Amino acid sequence: xxxxxxxxxxxxxxxxxxxxxxxxxxxxxxxxxxxxxxxxxxxxxxxxxxxxxxxxxxxxxxxxxxxxxxxxxxxxxxxxxxxxxxxxxxxxxxxxxxxxxxxxxxxxxxxxxxxxxxxxxxxxxxxxxxxxxxxxxxxxxxxxxxxxxxxxxxxxxxxxxxxxxxxxxxxxxxxxxxxxxxxxxxxxxxxxxxxxxxxxxxxxxxxxxxxxxxxxxxxxxxxxxxxxxxxxxxxxxxxxxxxxxxxxxxxxxxxxxxxxxxxxxxxxxxxxxxxxx
Amino acid sequence: xxxxxxxxxxxxxxxxxxxxxxxxxxxxxxxxxxxxxxxxxxxxxxxxxxxxxxxxxxxxxxxxxxxxxxxxxxxxxxxxxxxxxxxxxxxxxxxxxxxxxxxxxxxxxxxxxxxxxxxxxxxxxxxxxxxxxxxxxxxxxxxxxxxxxxxxxxxxxxxxxxxxxxxxxxxxxxxxxxxxxxxxxxxxxxxxxxxxxxxxxxxxxxxxxxxxxxxxxxxxxxxxxxxxxxxxxxxxxxxxxxxxxxxxxxxxxxxxxxxxxxxxxxxxxxxxxxxxxxxxxxxxxxxxxxx
Numbered sequence: 276x277x278x279x280x281x282x283x284x285x286x287x288x289x290x291x292x293x294x295x296x297x298x299x300x301x302x303x304x305x306x307x308x309x310x311x312x313x314x315x316x317x318x319x320x321x322x323x324x325x326x327x328x329x330x331x332x333x334x335x336x337x338x339x340x341x342x343x344x345x346x347x348x349x350x351x352x353x354x355x356x357x358x359x360x361x362x363x364x365x366x367x368x369x370x371x372x373x374x375x376x377x378x379x380x381x382x383x384x385x386x387x388x389x390x391x392x393x394x395x396x397x398x399x400x401x402x403x404x405x406x407x408x409x410x411x412x413x414x415x416x417x418x419x420x421x422x423x424x425x426x427x428x429x430x431x432x433x434x435x436x437x438x439x440x441x442x443x444x445x446x447x448x449x450x451x452x453x454x455x456x457x458x459x460x461x462x463x464x465x466x467x468x469x470x471x472x473x474x475x476x477x478x479x480x481x482x483x484x485x486x487x488x489x490x491x492x493x494x495x496x497x498x499x500x501x502x503x504x505x506x507x508x509x510x511x512x513x514x515x516x517x518x519x520x521x522x523x524x525x526x527x528x529x530x531x532x533x534x535x536x537x538x539x540x541x542x543x544x545x546x547x548x549x550x551x552x
Numbered sequence: 553x554x555x556x557x558x559x560x561x562x563x564x565x566x567x568x569x570x571x572x573x574x575x576x577x578x579x580x581x582x583x584x585x586x587x588x589x590x591x592x593x594x595x596x597x598x599x600x601x602x603x604x605x606x607x608x609x610x611x612x613x614x615x616x617x618x619x620x621x622x623x624x625x626x627x628x629x630x631x632x633x634x635x636x637x638x639x640x641x642x643x644x645x646x647x648x649x650x651x652x653x654x655x656x657x658x659x660x661x662x663x664x665x666x667x668x669x670x671x672x673x674x675x676x677x678x679x680x681x682x683x684x685x686x687x688x689x690x691x692x693x694x695x696x697x698x699x700x701x702x703x704x705x706x707x708x709x710x711x712x713x714x715x716x717x718x719x720x721x722x723x724x725x726x727x728x729x730x731x732x733x734x735x736x737x738x739x740x741x742x743x744x745x746x747x748x749x750x751x752x753x754x755x756x757x758x759x760x761x762x763x764x765x766x767x768x769x770x771x772x773x774x775x776x777x778x779x780x781x782x783x784x785x786x787x788x789x790x791x792x793x794x795x796x797x798x799x800x801x802x803x804x805x806x807x808x809x810x811x812x813x814x815x816x817x818x819x820x821x822x823x824x825x826x827x828x829x830x831x832x833x834x835x836x837x838x839x840x841x842x843x
Contacts, residue, residue, distance in 0.1 A: 347740055367744050379741040383759040383836045392755070393745040424836045444745065 288322045290359070294448060294480040295321040295344065300353035302339050312505040313339045317353070319499055319508060324478040328491035328498045330538075332546040336506020338376075338452050341484045345373045345450050357448060372446030372479075374454040378437035380425040386436050387412065387421035393444040411439040415469065431462035435469060442473065449481045455490065467493050467522035475519050488538055492531060493522050500541055503549035510541055578603045601805035606813065609806035613795070614642040640790045640798070646814055649780055649792040652708050653822075656715020657776035663716070664723030665765060672731025673757060689725075693718045697782045706787040715779030719772045723765065730764025731757060763837065766830045773822045777815065 290296075302314040314336040321327045329337040342348040344355050349364040362368050380389045388395075391408040399407075412421050415435040425433055434454060441449070455463045471494065474481060485491050491498045495514050502509040514534065516525060525531055577600070584591040597605065611617035615634035635641055671678040697714045704710035734757060742756045784793025792811045799807025 345744060347744075365743075367746050369746075371744075373741075373744040375737060375741065377737070379735070379737040381738060381741075381756070381759070383762070383834075385836075392742075396742075396745060396747050396751055396755075426836070440741075440745070 288320055292322050293320040293356075294323045294325075294358060295482060296354075296356040296359070297340070297344065298354045298356075300340060300343060300355065301351045302336070302343060302348065303351045314343075315505040315507050317506065317508055319511075321480055321482055324480055326474060326481045326483065326494060326496045328483045328485055328495035329501060330485060330488060330491045330498050330542065331501030331506065332503055332542070332549045333486055334504050334549055335501040335545065336504060337484045337486075337501045339506065340501075341450055341452050341482060344482065345371070347373075368448075370447040372441040372444065372449050374438055374441050374449070374451040376453045376456055378425070378433045380433055380437055380440070382425055385422050385424055386417060386428065389425065389436060390439045390443050392440055397444065407443055411443050414473070415439045429462075430458055431465060434458060434466060438466075438470070442477075445477075447479055449479045451481065451483045453484055453486070456485070456487075463487075463490070464493075464522045470494065471520055471522060488535060488542060489526065492516075492534055492538075493520065493525055498538065500538065501545070503545045509545065512538055574603050597805065598803075599805055601809045605806040606809045609804070610642070610810045610813075613807065613810055640794055642795070642810065642814065644790055645792045645795045645811075646818065648708070648790045649777075649784070649815075650818060652711040652780045652783075652791070653715060653773075653776045653818075655712045656779055657719055657773055659712065660716045660719025660776060661723050661765075661769065661772060664720040665727050667720075668724045668727025669731050669753070669757065669761065672728040672761075673753070678728075685724075689721055693721065694778070694782055697779075698786050701783060701786045706789060711780045711783035711788065711791070714783040715776045718775045718779040722772050722775060723768050726764045726768035727761055730761035733764075734760050763834055766826075766834060769826045769830070770823050773826060774819060777819055777822070781815070 297320065298318050300314055300317040301312075304311045304313055317336075317340055319327075329340065331337045339348060343350045344357075344362065346362050346364050346366060346368060355362045357368050357371060360368075380386075381392070384392065387408050390411050391404045394404045394407060408421070412418055415438065417432060417436060417439075420428065420432065420436075425436065428436065434457075438454065455466045458466060467490065474494075481494075483491070483494060492514055498512045498514060499508055500510045500512070501507065512534070516528075516530065576595075580591055581595045581597060581602075584593075584595065594600065601609075608617075615631050615638070617623055618630065618634070635643065671681060694714075696717060700713050700717070701710045704713055738756050738760060739752055742752050747755065780791070781793040781796075784791040785797055788794045792815055796808050796811045799805075799811070
């Protein structure tokens with residue numbers, strides 16, 4: 276396959292296949308009286324069951340885009356539709372789960388109570404809640420830690436617990452803001468495998484923000500590359516590795532190296548542009 | 553093993569300090585005539601009494617001994633007669649003071665907590681009330697005690713109100729700061745998991761404010777006690793503060809000291825209760841140490 280053919284064709288998915296639809300999104304922050312344009316005219320869509328990574332250097336507005344989709348930030352202009360319905364700032368969209376950059380586990384709740392939190396809010400009966408939490412603990416390799424408090428866990432364990440707190444309510448759309456950014460390389464690759472197994476089984480629609488190209492290649496079906504500030508979409512790449520993927524093995528393939536080199540070049544340009552003079 | 557020996561040694565030192573303290577108090581003034589440069593006049597039992605006199609007076613005030621120095625006995629009816637005769641015996645005085653302290657504390661903590669939460673979570677309300685709170689907070693609350701006694705009479709109500717007014721601000725400011733400093737990440741996490749405003753308050757705001765609230769509770773319990781005692785100084789029929797005033801009128805240092813010792817014990821017991829409650833409710837914090 277030629278390198279040029281890797282560029283994803285800029286054709287939209289048919290409307291009924293679009294889970295996330297972003298149109299003409301702009302965001303300008305007011306900081307100490309100065310207007311800072313963080314995102315300029317971003318449009319893309321994510322198909323049902325697709326895993327898309329938003330990749331870019333820091334300050335490229337990719338997290339801002341994600342947070343607008345998550346209703347945490349209000350767009351300056353533009354439209355965001357999830358399953359065809361516009362999202363409302365400050366109000367959680369049903370069926371959408373969010374995983375934070377740093378884990379926001381409640382320190383006053385045990386790991387099991389943290390994971391069961393969403394079920395508790397929804398009024399799920401205690402017995403059912405317990406079963407589902409136990410299944411999640413098992414899935415995340417946290418058996419035996421249910422009664423521990425988050426402060427007793429390692430960074431990787433905490434992030435797995437945080438992931439399970441989001442997944443326990445079975446969201447159809449998963450928004451992830453550099454969820455593994457604070458972890459060391461090996462823990463990160465472990466987490467990639469955990470996430471890949473879950474995604475292969477549940478087939479959620481995932482929008483994953485990262486500045487780590489290796490991470491984006493390992494996980495995503497498609498990578499949307501953001502430019503340096505103001506954030507715009509620069510390019511989009513299909514990642515055509517077969518599934519199921521193995522987070523360790525995939526990095527050894529020549530194809531990985533080929534894609535890495537290609538995208539790295541484009542990312543590097545933005546990285547240099549984003550540097551302060 | 554080593555720690556146990558260490559604890560034993562600490563305890564031995566504490567005992568030694570207690571014994572020295574009590575011994576100097578009891579017998580120190582006997583040296584006054586011979587060594588006036590070493591023993592200050594203040595050690596005079598006329599001012600500070602002495603442990604044996606205080607104990608004696610304790611027995612009398614608590615109806616365990618008659619004024620003539622005879623042990624009353626529990627079953628010959630003398631104890632009951634004494635209890636009925638002296639309206640403000642030590643038992644009643646302690647019970648009354650404790651009761652008023654409790655109500656002052658509970659009302660102060662609950663209203664201070666509620667106000668702190670509401671204002672702490674609302675920028676609009678806190679902006680409106682800010683100057684008033686600062687102004688009222690600048691008043692030494694104890695200065696209001698005479699006015700409160702004038703307004704609410706010499707009964708228990710005025711003591712509860714005095715106690716409330718010194719407690720409420722303390723708890724309010726701590727809760728307010730706690731509610732202001734909540735990690736927005738926790739609130740966003742809860743909101744995105746579908747929590748309503750009330751669920752956010754109950755499951756995020758209150759638990760994360762708890763550490764701040766508890767930091768104010770130990771001083772709050774002492775403040776509640778201070779409020780009640782000052783109220784009783786100004787005008788009361790019963791209570792430990794009243795006992796102190798009565799003894800002072802008779803220039804009876806031992807009577808005042810009995811009251812002071814009882815107040816100390818009450819204060820320690822109440823603080824211990826708070827610590828137990830705190831250790832339970834904030835047990836998640838203990839685990840930070842184990843890391």
